Each structure stands twice: as C-alpha cells, then as structure tokens.
Amino acid sequence: MKTAIVAGCRTPFIRSGTSFRNLSAIELGKVTVRELLGQADLPGEGVDRLVFGTVVHNPHAPNIAREVGLGVLPPEVPASTVSMACASANQAIADGAALIELGHADVVVAGGAESLSRIPITVSDRLSATLIRASRARSLKERAGAIAGIRPRDLIPVQPQIAEPTTGETMGEAAERMAKENGISREAQDAWALRSHERALAGIEDGRLSAEIVPVYTPPGYDEVVEADNGVRADTSLEALAGLRPAFDREHGSVTAGNASPLTDGAGAVLLMSEDAVRAHGVKPLAWIRSFAVSSLDPGEQLLQGPAFAAPVALDRAGITMADVDLMEMHEAFAAQVLSNLQWLDSDTFAREKLGRSSRVGHPDPERINVMGGSISLGHPFGATGARITTTLAHELRRSDGEFGLITVCAAGGLGFAMVLERA
Numbered sequence: 001m002k003t004a005i006v007a008g009c010r011t012p013f014i015r016s017g018t019s020f021r022n023l024s025a026i027e028l029g030k031v032t033v034r035e036l037l038g039q040a041d042l043p044g045e046g047v048d049r050l051v052f053g054t055v056v057h058n059p060h061a062p063n064i065a066r067e068v069g070l071g072v073l074p075p076e077v078p079a080s081t082v083s084m085a086c087a088s089a090n091q092a093i094a095d096g097a098a099l100i101e102l103g104h105a106d107v108v109v110a111g112g113a114e115s116l117s118r119i120p121i122t123v124s125d126r127l128s129a130t131l132i133r134a135s136r137a138r139s140l141k142e143r144a145g146a147i148a149g150i151r152p153r154d155l156i157p158v159q160p161q162i163a164e165p166t167t168g169e170t171m172g173e174a175a176e177r178m179a180k181e182n183g184i185s186r187e188a189q190d191a192w193a194l195r196s197h198e199r200a201l202a203g204i205e206d207g208r209l210s211a212e213i214v215p216v217y218t219p220p221g222y223d224e225v226v227e228a229d230n231g232v233r234a235d236t237s238l239e240a241l242a243g244l245r246p247a248f249d250r251e252h253g254s255v256t257a258g259n260a261s262p263l264t265d266g267a268g269a270v271l272l273m274s275e276d277a278v279r280a281h282g283v284k285p286l287a288w289i290r291s292f293a294v295s296s297l298d299p300g301e302q303l304l305q306g307p308a309f310a311a312p313v314a315l316d317r318a319g320i321t322m323a324d325v326d327l328m329e330m331h332e333a334f335a336a337q338v339l340s341n342l343q344w345l346d347s348d349t350f351a352r353e354k355l356g357r358s359s360r361v362g363h364p365d366p367e368r369i370n371v372m373g374g375s376i377s378l379g380h381p382f383g384a385t386g387a388r389i390t391t392t393l394a395h396e397l398r399r400s401d402g403e404f405g406l407i408t409v410c411a412a413g414g415l416g417f418a419m420v421l422e423r424a
Contacts, residue, residue: 003097004278004285007040008391010268011216013229013379016116020265022219028267029068029113035214036269048105050079051095053088053112054383056119085411088112089386094292096272106277111269112383127154164299172248174303175334176255182340186254189335190241193259193376200232200373212391231262231379259335264379268387285424286394291317292419299414304337306416307408308344312361314418322362326402329393331409332374397423
C-alpha cells in the first residue's frame, strides 16, 4: 500500500532569541497541525496517528507529539515522538508511512518542531545530587545539612552544546575537518551559501515559499504576526561572506557563521494518507513516498557524510537511479557538508571502497538541487527541517512537472536519511 503526501505547511523559520522566543516548540507545533488540517478540510477525528519529531526535549513534556495532539486533535488520537537529531521530522514522516503501509493507519500527521530559544539549562551533578538529598530529608535539620554542602562552583549552570557524546566534537568542528579532508575551499563554501540566499529570495519574491508558510501570532499580546523567515539575507554577497572570521578553527578554518545554518525556532507538518483514504476523501495528492533509507557511520569519521550512504539505498529501493532524479532537496547544515556529500556521491573511488559498487552514484545538476534555497538561508529548527524539505520537494515536483525527487539529510551521531518522492 502506497503513502501519499496530501498537504504540508510550516511556520516561518525564525532565528532563535528573536520573534519566537516566547513560544515553545509545543505551541509552534500546534500552529502547524491546526493549519494543516484546515488546508485539507479534515476534522481532527479523521486522523489516526500523530508522529512528531524534536531534538531538544522539554523535560516537563518529553512526548511533544502528545502535547501537540492534545491541543489540536481529539484525545483518542495516539501520538508518539521521534528523536533522530536533524532528521527527526524525516523519521517521523517515514514512521507515518510505515504505519500506513502496514495497514495500521489511513491518515497520519507527521512533522516536528523545535525551540532553540528555550533550551533547558541543567545544573551540575553535585548540585543535582544535593537537591535530591535535600528533597528526601525527613527533617528541617537534615535538609539544612544537605544544602550546607553546596559550594559556589556547584551553582554554575551547565551550558548546552551541540557536541558528539562519543567524541566531544561539535558539528561545526566536524564540518571544518570534513572541509579540510575533502579539499572543500572557503570560496566554494561561500558560493554555496550565497546561492542559498539568492534562491530563497527568488522563492519569496514569486510567492512559492510564502505559500508553504502559516503566519504566527506571537505572545504576550498576540497582536504581532510573523509571516516570513528572518534569516534570508538580501544584502549578502561573496565579499561580505568572505569577510567573516572562521568560527571553529580561527587560524586555518573555512567554516563561518555565513556558510553554516543558524540556530532557529520553527515547526512543520505534512499530511499522509493511504490510497484508500485518498479515494475516500477525494483529494489529489502532491506526491507519493516511493522509498526511504537510513544510514549510519562512526561519528569519529566524517560525521555528516551519512547522506552519501543513505541516498543510493533509497534509490535502489525505489527502483531508480540518480539519473532519474529530477529535483533534489539536501539539508544544508554547512556548505562544507553539502559539498562533501556531493563530492562523495560523484566519486568512483567512494563507490568502490565504501559502497561496494562498480561506479559512482552521481547527483543531479546543481541547478536542480535546493531550488528555493536551503537551511543556510532559511534556517534549521532541528526537529522541523525534514517537514520543510518534504513539503517543498512535493510542491516543486508538481510545479516543474518532474517525476522523481530525492531528499537527503545529515544528522548527529553519523546518521543519514534519504527519501524518494514520486509526483502524483
């Protein structure tokens, strides 16, 4: 049984600490799911499952999917949360498709949300242990004795960081190392970043991007509305990008804030239906999910090269080759990561030594990759990017009369995701 993508939408993607700073990931998720059902003219009672992704979990509401669902859907609709780093929404969509293909659901809402403005700050292990002892004390004297052991250094918050637990390497450091090992120049990275902004601006000006975005009214007064992404730069240039200092290797580096995706808040969702549900509701799908694949590699190697391993598997499962791909949407964590993956996909040596194939997988002409920009310009709310990419590719396949589209996403932990869509 095939899975149809019927509709998709997202909030504006907003740099963290700005317009969405007073909105939680749960609240952003509710906005997208509510709008999605409205676009499809589908009552909440018509949804069988909700699957939602996030990366930075709220410790007080660890199942974000359930909280989003309780705010929008009937309480009888089961909801589950997926967390697979930057590919969380992609995996949520894949899980929804699997439920449909198994015959366990006919209508699934899938997507994700992230608020990097509201990252939980943790305390030191020593302070945590002391507070637990104090909470278990049976008398005021015991509680005072426990608290008396606290030292000023114990009160220093533990700052969150985007680093690999196994290696201690941050994503930016990994991207810097990949750029060096693969010979990706600063000039090439900046050129890719510029094209991301230029293509996003074109999508804004002709209305394609705006059509995928739902306006968000912001607290506390809910009298201000946010209608567009705020990371797209009309004023950037190669000269401006070249003037930025390296962010991770100050002396010899090439990865900068300009050729990397910014920390972002936002949410996105897609509506999935079985073939039976498509007929019953009389809807015209945007696209069909043809296949998907997940890969993994040692995080101590080239951390963000997962797409180069996942893409050929997804293509094989779809029964097509890269030559059949009309459009490609590739998550832009860093320009260095995008260019490194494209380099490996186009390498006979990589194909033989790492994939066991006789020749390169290849990739589409760059003109057909990220035709409305990518995460460098649009932003990257970790748990939501996959929904944005899926929605854009489904719409662009229809607009361009393409047949097949390929999604690829790199993720922390050495993970990679790929999905093939077929225009309906």
